Amino acid sequence: MSRIGKLPVPITDKVEFSIDADNVITVKGEKGSTTLQVHPNLSIEKAENEIVVKRSTDLKQDRALHGLYRALINNMVVGVTEGYTKKLEIVGVGFRAAMNGDVLELNLGYSHPIFFVPPHGISIEVDTKTSKNPILIITGIDKELVGQVSAKIRSFRKPEPYKGKGIKYVGEQIRRKAGKSAAK
Numbered sequence: 001m002s003r004i005g006k007l008p009v010p011i012t013d014k015v016e017f018s019i020d021a022d023n024v025i026t027v028k029g030e031k032g033s034t035t036l037q038v039h040p041n042l043s044i045e046k047a048e049n050e051i052v053v054k055r056s057t058d059l060k061q062d063r064a065l066h067g068l069y070r071a072l073i074n075n076m077v078v079g080v081t082e083g084y085t086k087k088l089e090i091v092g093v094g095f096r097a098a099m100n101g102d103v104l105e106l107n108l109g110y111s112h113p114i115f116f117v118p119p120h121g122i123s124i125e126v127d128t129k130t131s132k133n134p135i136l137i138i139t140g141i142d143k144e145l146v147g148q149v150s151a152k153i154r155s156f157r158k159p160e161p162y163k164g165k166g167i168k169y170v171g172e173q174i175r176r177k178a179g180k181s182a183a184k
Contacts (some may be wrong), residue, residue, distance in 0.1 A: 008050035011050060015029050017051060024037055024137050025101060029079075031141045042055055088135065088154060094109065095134070103117050106157075123138070138150050161176055
């Protein structure tokens with residue numbers, strides 16, 4: 001039995017959960033709603049305050065899907081109740097970030113500014129007050145999409161190992177290299 005798959009997904013009274021005949025799950029909460037197409041070899045059952053994922057066979061693929069879909073459903077429930085947040089820190093002299101309407105404008109030391117339009121369901125805030133480096137706060141109800149947008153923004157200027165300049169996750173440790181020995 002899958003260690004992750006056999007755990008029930010707890011749901012609260014604020015969450016509405018429904019299953020279609022086509023194995024399509026819909027989860028609605030105070031932050032929004034999401035849907036997921038479940039593999040036909042799995043069955044989803046709703047008990048009083050929890051959701052249980054069960055598999056029909058003991059094949060290797062079904063065992064893998066068991067834990068996967070349980071984790072996806074749990075991420076959906078957490079997303080519509082609490083939401084997901086990633087924070088990025090922009091480190092570097094002259095590196096700036098600003099929101100113009102719904103477009104993120106980044107000045108990262110290139111000859112041109114970079115404009116990024118976040119996808120539907122993702123909101124981005126720029127915090128310049130709490131620290132000397134601008135911090136981007138990316139929020140949304142879809143864990144995968146929040147992580148993907150964060151990784152895309154980070155890819156515009158990854159942190160370099162000599163001075164640590166670039167876009168990094170808050171709390172991320174950058175492995176630093178020593179420069180030239182003549183630069184003492």
